[in-house]
Amino acid sequence: MTExxxxxxxxxxxxxxxxxxxxxxxxxxxxxxxxPSPAAAVAPKEDIFIELSAALTGIDKELLSPGVDPFRFRxxxxxxxxxxxxxxxxxxxxxxxxxxxEEARNANAQGFVRDPIKKLYEDxxxxxxxxxxxPMKFLMRSxxxxxxxxxxYAPQALxxxxxxxxxxxxxxxxxxxxxxxxxxxYEVISPxxxxxxxxxxxxxxHPMGYSNLQFGYWGKEPPDADTxxxxxxxxxxxxxxxxxxxxxxxxx
Amino acid sequence: MNNTSQKVYDVVIVGSGxxxxxxxxxxxxxxxxxxxxxxxxxxxxxxxxxxDRFYRASAKVPESPYTPDLIKDPATVxxxxxxxLSLSNSGDWRDPSKSYLIQTGTVPFSSTYERTGGGTSVHWxxxxxxxxxxxxxxxxxxxxxxxxxxxDINYATLENLYHKAEDEIGVSGSKDExxxxxxxxxxxxxMPPIPKSLIDKFIETEISGMTLWRKDLRVRSTPAAxxxxxxxxxxxxxxNTNCIPICPIQAKYDPTITLRDAQATGNVDFLYRAVxxxxxxxxxxxxxxxxxxxxxxxxxxxxxxxxxVRANIDGCYVIAAHAIETPRLLLMSTGKGNRPxxxxxxxxxxxxxxxxxxxxxxxxxxPQSRFPYRGPLSTSGIEDLRDxxxxxxxxxxxxxxxxxxxxxxxxxxxxxxxxxxxxxLNNSLVNLNYDVLFGxxxxxxxxxxxxxxxxxxxxVEQEPDEKNRVxxxxxxxxxxxxxxxxxxxxxxDYTIRGLAAAKKTADAIFARLNATExxxxxxxxxxxxxxxxxxxxxxxxRIRFMGAGHIIGTYRMGDDPKKSVVNADxxxxxxxxxxxxxxxxxxxxxTANPTLTIAALCLxxxxxxxxxxxxx
Numbered sequence: 026m027t028e029x030x031x032x033x034x035x036x037x038x039x040x041x042x043x044x045x046x047x048x049x050x051x052x053x054x055x056x057x058x059x060x061p062s063p064a065a066a067v068a069p070k071e072d073i074f075i076e077l078s079a080a081l082t083g084i085d086k087e088l089l090s091p092g093v094d095p096f097r098f099r100x101x102x103x104x105x106x107x108x109x110x111x112x113x114x115x116x117x118x119x120x121x122x123x124x125x126x127e128e129a130r131n132a133n134a135q136g137f138v139r140d141p142i143k144k145l146y147e148d149x150x151x152x153x154x155x156x157x158x159x160p161m162k163f164l165m166r167s168x169x170x171x172x173x174x175x176x177x178y179a180p181q182a183l184x185x186x187x188x189x190x191x192x193x194x195x196x197x198x199x200x201x202x203x204x205x206x207x208x209x210x211y212e213v214i215s216p217x218x219x220x221x222x223x224x225x226x227x228x229x230x231h232p233m234g235y236s237n238l239q240f241g242y243w244g245k246e247p248p249d250a251d252t253x254x255x256x257x258x259x260x261x262x263x264x265x266x267x268x269x270x271x272x273x274x275x276x277x
Numbered sequence: 278m279n280n281t282s283q284k285v286y287d288v289v290i291v292g293s294g295x296x297x298x299x300x301x302x303x304x305x306x307x308x309x310x311x312x313x314x315x316x317x318x319x320x321x322x323x324x325x326x327x328x329d330r331f332y333r334a335s336a337k338v339p340e341s342p343y344t345p346d347l348i349k350d351p352a353t354v355x356x357x358x359x360x361x362l363s364l365s366n367s368g369d370w371r372d373p374s375k376s377y378l379i380q381t382g383t384v385p386f387s388s389t390y391e392r393t394g395g396g397t398s399v400h401w402x403x404x405x406x407x408x409x410x411x412x413x414x415x416x417x418x419x420x421x422x423x424x425x426x427x428x429d430i431n432y433a434t435l436e437n438l439y440h441k442a443e444d445e446i447g448v449s450g451s452k453d454e455x456x457x458x459x460x461x462x463x464x465x466x467x468m469p470p471i472p473k474s475l476i477d478k479f480i481e482t483e484i485s486g487m488t489l490w491r492k493d494l495r496v497r498s499t500p501a502a503x504x505x506x507x508x509x510x511x512x513x514x515x516x517n518t519n520c521i522p523i524c525p526i527q528a529k530y531d532p533t534i535t536l537r538d539a540q541a542t543g544n545v546d547f548l549y550r551a552v553x554x555x556x557x558x559x560x561x562x563x564x565x566x567x568x569x570x571x572x573x574x575x576x577x578x579x580x581x582x583x584x585x586v587r588a589n590i591d592g593c594y595v596i597a598a599h600a601i602e603t604p605r606l607l608l609m610s611t612g613k614g615n616r617p618x619x620x621x622x623x624x625x626x627x628x629x630x631x632x633x634x635x636x637x638x639x640x641x642x643x644p645q646s647r648f649p650y651r652g653p654l655s656t657s658g659i660e661d662l663r664d665x666x667x668x669x670x671x672x673x674x675x676x677x678x679x680x681x682x683x684x685x686x687x688x689x690x691x692x693x694x695x696x697x698x699x700x701x702l703n704n705s706l707v708n709l710n711y712d713v714l715f716g717x718x719x720x721x722x723x724x725x726x727x728x729x730x731x732x733x734x735x736x737v738e739q740e741p742d743e744k745n746r747v748x749x750x751x752x753x754x755x756x757x758x759x760x761x762x763x764x765x766x767x768x769x770d771y772t773i774r775g776l777a778a779a780k781k782t783a784d785a786i787f788a789r790l791n792a793t794e795x796x797x798x799x800x801x802x803x804x805x806x807x808x809x810x811x812x813x814x815x816x817x818x819r820i821r822f823m824g825a826g827h828i829i830g831t832y833r834m835g836d837d838p839k840k841s842v843v844n845a846d847x848x849x850x851x852x853x854x855x856x857x858x859x860x861x862x863x864x865x866x867x868t869a870n871p872t873l874t875i876a877a878l879c880l881x882x883x884x885x886x887x888x889x890x891x892x893x
Contacts, residue, residue, distance in 0.1 A: 083720035142715050169699050169715060174692055176335065183700050188711055208704065209696060216332030224691045227720055228727035230650035233684065234331060234519035240505070243516050243652025243680065244472040254720060 070123060074103050077126045080142050081169045084223050087256040089172065096217040102171045105214055109164050110181045122161040159184070170211075173227070175218030178211045185209075226253035284546070286312045287890055289567055289588045290595040291553045291606065294396020295872060296859040296879045297597030298535035299445065303883035305542030309890060312546050312586060313536075314569055316356040316602070317393035318344045319549040320533045324525065331523055336362060336689065339400045339522045339826070343393050345576065351377035355572040355756040356392040356552055364389070364824075370804060373761075378601070379750040382766035385804050387824030388633050390599060394549060395533040397599065397826070398872060400522040402654055403502040403529045405448045406675070406869035407439050408432065410459040411664050415865055419669045423741055424630070424864040427836045427845035432460065435877050440464055442876035443500075446530045447508040450500025457497075458664040468505045470498040471514065474680045475647045476731050477657035483790050484659070489782055492661040496678070499658045502530035502872075509534075516652040518681055529653075550574075554583055554759055556594065556610040556620045556855070564594045564620075564855045570757045578757055591891050593854035595882075600828040600861035604628040604747045605762045607832070607857075621849040621857065626842050627832055629743040632866040634674075634736035634825035635768055637776055639783040640686035641794040642707070646728035649682035650691070655734075656680060662782065663868035672775025673868050674737040676782070682730035687797075694726055706795045733786070735779035736825050739866045740771040747831050768807065768822070777809040780820055797821070827860065827871050834862040846885040847878060858882055 079086035090099045109115045125148075129141035138144045145165065149158035163180035170178045186209045213219050220235040229247040231238060247253075288304055290297045293315040304311045321327060327342035334341035338361040341347075351357040357377035364370050370385040380386060390397040410432040415421050443450075444467050451470040452462035473481065473496070481496035488494070503514050514528040527534070539545040551569045559565030566587035571579040588594060596603050607627050608619040619627060659676040667673070683690040687705060694705040701713040707726050714722055745767060749760040768776070787794050799806040799821040811817040835841025838850035847862055849855040858879050860871040867874075 081715050083716040083718070140716075146713070146715075165715070166699050166713075169719070170696060173695050173699075176692065178696065178700075186702070187700050188702070208693075209700070211335055211692075213333050213335055216329055219332045224695055224723070224727070225650065227724050228650050228682075228691060229646075229648055229724070230727075231518070233337070233650065233681070234328070234517055234523065234525055236515055236517045238516055238651075240513045240515060241472045243474045243648075243656070244478070246475070247648055247651070250724060 070120070071099070071103050073123045073127055074106070074119075075099065076130065077123060077165075078102070078168060078172055080126075080130075081165055082172045082223060084172065084226070084254050085256050088223075088226075088254065096221050098175075098218055098221040101214050101218050102168065105171060105177050106164065106168055109167055110179050118160045118164055122164055125161065163187075171214060171218070173222055173224040174211075175215070175220070175222035176211045176213050178209055182209050182211070223254070229253055284310070284312070285589045286310045286546075286586070287589060287592045288312075288595060288886065289314065289586050289592070290597055291567065292316075292396060292597035292599070292602070292859075293394050293532065293536055293547070294597060294599065294859070295398045295446075295532040295535070296599075296875050297396070297595065298532040298539060299442075299876055299879040300595055300597065300856075300858060300883045300886070301545050302445075302535050302539040302542070303880060304886065305539045305544040307887045308542075308544060309887065310544050311539070312548060312588075313539075314551045314553055314567070314586065315392075315394050315547060315549045316552045316598075317391070317549065319547070320394035320536060324523070324527070327523055328525055331519075337522070338362060339389065340391065342523045343391055343399060350374050351756075351761065352754060353576070353756045355550070355570070355576050355578065357755050357761070358392050359386075359389040361389055373750075373753045377755070377761060379753050379761055379763040380766070381763060382745070384767060384807075384822075386631065386633065386764045386766040387635075387805060387822070388826045388828055389824070390601065390826075390828060392602070394547075395531055395536060397828075398532050401531070401826070401872060402520050402870070404655070404677075404870040405443065405446070405450065405500045405502050405873040406658075406660070407435075407455070407460060407500075408867045408869050408874050409664050411668075412865065412867035412869070415668070419666075421669070421740075424833055424835060424840065426864050427834055427841075429845040430834065430878070435874070435881075436461065436463060438877035438881050439873065441880050442873055443467060445880070446502045446535070446876060447504060447511070448500050448502050448873070449505035451498055454497040455500060455660075457660060466500060468508060471501055471503055471505050471653060471656050473498055474652045474656045474678075476643070476649060476680060477678055479643060479645075479647045480659075480678060480786075480790065481657075484786060487785075487789055489785060490662055490665055490667050490778070492665055494659050494661050494786075496657050497660055499655060499677070500873075501653070501656075503653055504528045514653060518650055518652060518654060520654045548586070551584075552757055552759070553596075553598070553606055554609060554757070555612075556596070556606065557585075558610075558612060558616065558620060558852065562852050564588075564852050567594060570759075572757065576756060588854075593856060593886060593889065595856045595858060595886070597858045597879075599859050600631060600831040601747050601762050601764070603857055603859065603861050604831040605749065605760075608747075608749050609759065621832070621842055621851050621855060623851050624839055624842055626743075626840065628747040629745075630741040630830035630833060630864075631745040631747055631764065631766060632739040632741060632827075632829040632863070634827045634866060634870075635739055635772060635776060635822040636825045637735040637737065637779040637783065637820055638686050638732055638823055639735075639780075639787065639794060639796040640683050640730070640732035641787055641792040641796070642726065642729040643731050644729075644791045644793075646725075647731065648728050649680055649730050650684070650727070652680045654679065654681050654685075667778070670771075670774065671778055672738045672740065672772050674735045674775055674779050674782075675868055676786075677734040677736065679732040679734060681732075682727060683732060683795075686732040690730070691723075691727055695723060698723055706797065731792070733783060734825075735776075735783065736827075736868075736870070737772060737775040737779055738868050739829075740769045741830060741833075741865055742767070742769050745830075770810075773807060774810065776807060776820065776822060777812075777818075780809060780818060781812075825870070827866070829860045829863050829866045829871055832857045832861040833864045835864060847882045848885070856882055856886065 132138040449468040450466035555568040568583040832842040
């Protein structure tokens with residue numbers, strides 16, 4: 026089995042690049058894996074944040090916040106979202122966004138709201154809500170981009186480089202063509218945030234400059250798309266001994 | 278000033294890139310004592326710091342992993358260099374506070390280089406194509422009024438040297454796939470070819486039977502300095518898709534490997550942060566010594582006058598600082614005004630005929646997912662249009678197939694396309710409805726686009742033109758007070774007709790693939806916009822060209838001392854103990870990426886130098 030192992034990919038710890046990046050060929054992936062943090066260490070607020078993130082990104086929350094998370098990507102994104110614009114009020118905006126999301130989620134559970142995120146976006150477009158909702162609207166986009174790209178696009182920067190909302194009567198307010206003016210400045214949250222970015226999974230690929238795949242894999246089809254963005258289900262029992270071997274090799 | 282200046286060296290080399298490194302290795306192996314002066318920082322003891330800089334960099338450009346910092350005013354940097362960021366619209370290529378090169382041409386010289394241990398090939402792609410027999414013979418074969426390569430330098434005389442170079446740096450390739458347009462192989466490559474990517478295979482199938490410009494097109498695995506099996510204690514390529522700017526596992530050759538081998542001979546010393554500033558001529562036109570400015574880790578000049586190094590009386594000097602810094606050093610070496618034309622310049626050719634491979638990069642979406650962002654950045658090419666009768670009229674080109682989606686083409690995907698779908702923009706041109714997506718719809722849309730992305734790269738031979746030249750800036754100095762290179766660059770009609778043919782070829786291939794094209798048509802104000810000559814129907818199109826990173830020309834080789842700077846041995850006609858090596862010697866830019874030919878010529882020159890030195 027020369028194709029990528031699902032386990033190795035989903036673990037996020039990539040042996041090949043990790044050993045190169047950390048400079049020793051002797052480090053085994055397991056030594057990079059931190060002990061799972063006790064459940065109590067995760068504040069309730071962060072739990073809601075993960076739920077919000079899963080709804081925003083379309084990536085399963087088990088992947089956003091795995092039980093074993095040596096890279097602490099979850100914490101890195103959450104921390105950054107708490108100081109989204111490097112402004113004193115940032116944490117307040119996040120708290121309010123989480124509250125609104127919780128409300129919409131509960132309404133969804135009761136069957137009143139079909140899609141909590143859609144509800145938040147729609148509420149944000151109501152003229153009377155603009156002042157209150159706009160900071161939350163762009164913060165949601167910052168959070169998606171943080172998970173996808175491991176980079177922080179500040180809500181204010183996204184707002185500065187955005188078009189007015191779609192107007193069903195008149196189309197868009199602006200039809201400006203591409204220019205470098207529309208490129209948005211951003212910062213990489215951390216090296217491991219870059220390498221854990223979800224966009225590479227969506228592309229059924231690996232972060233550029235960080236791969237645990239084997240020679241020649243590029244000539245073969247990648248595994249199914251869902252294996253990159255959905256949690257790993259237990260393998261159905263198999264008697265094929267090569268499967269057992271490769272699973273054992275992965276867990277080394 | 279320092280200890281090395283007290284030691285006696287047979288050879289002093291300026292520059293630690295692939296050319297200087299290979300000469301140093303061969304001389305060290307032959308028990309010659311060598312000193313290498315490098316303008317930039319030493320090779321780091323491991324790759325961690327460079328990987329960290331790369332991961333943290335928001336703009337992941339070729340220079341990202343390497344020192345010095347990119348954002349500094351070049352007037353403050355002791356060993357400055359042109360950067361991709363200084364070429365972008367926001368960088369302003371004509372602003373000397375942003376661009377190290379002082380650019381005065383009609384279009385920007387769009388290739389960049391490094392000044393660091395290992396030189397620019399620390400971030401090369403690894404392409405190891407040979408030049409074609411006709412590349413050496415353009416004047417005879419196609420009646421072009423171009424300079425000629427020396428009669429001793431042609432495919433037949435280089436064939437064995439190409440093999441030696443391929444063995445030394447470790448090339449994976451297939452001689453069967455590379456036997457075209459007169460190329461013969463006496464031996465196979467040292468490693469089997471790198472497998473083709475899914476994109477390569479798709480294009481291979483779709484263009485099967487396609488004929489353009491009277492040539493049959495075929496996708497061929499590109500010979501590359503990239504391990505297809507363990508080689509010289511380096512690992513097999515794991516497809517990190519990051520050859521440029523840095524291979525995390527050094528499965529791709531880079532010159533730091535040769536520098537370590539050279540050092541291991543015990544005969545090669547290195548002096549880093551040492552910027553050569555004057556080649557001093559002594560009696561009988563022999564080079565007497567080289568002066569250089571040392572500087573410290575913080576970029577501060579050391580001392581109040583330059584230090585100097587001298588090879589022993591029978592020794593020699595090798596300048597291996599590529600086609601911009603080499604002519605700069607030669608032109609700076611005026612002996613306090615006694616030699617106003619500089620060193621090695623009796624022909625008046627130093628600095629002239631700067632070339633690159635102007636590159637046309639079209640991109641689009643394939644009709645089905647073929648999964649880019651996987652494998653080496655490029656694994657195959659279409660080489661059949663490198664040669665043909667059309668070269669009488671317009672420039673030839675090779676076609677590189679990219680495996681990195683739109684990463685290079687749009688300047689930083691997957692970020693650009695992702696931001697488009699999240700923030701309702703259309704910089705990628707794929708979000709025509711300015712949708713704002715999230716959740717499953719975002720995953721589905723992004724997956725559909727990212728897995729179908731592809732791009733081609735047409736590397737066009739550039740006609741030699743003496744108006745394209747490197748001189749010294751009179752007004753703008755670097756951090757050591759040395760004049761910065763001034764570059765005048767333009768594209769000739771012959772070259773632009775080659776770009777037009779590239780565009781036409783791209784259109785035909787995209788149609789054949791059933792691909793949807795998203796190549797952006799540049800605004801007129803874009804400095805790299807080229808208005809192509811109108812076609813038969815009178816239609817004129819505008820495209821953008823990019824630099825290929827191939828800095829060629831400026832101290833050409835030849836058989837006539839009046840028309841060339843060096844002979845076939847890369848030895849100066851004017852100073853018999855001075856060698857100028859690298860792609861600066863190429864009289865024409867030819868149709869292959871230059872590095873393998875640089876390496877082959879350097880192995881040849883190293884042998885000539887060894888023969889010229891007295892036996893110890």
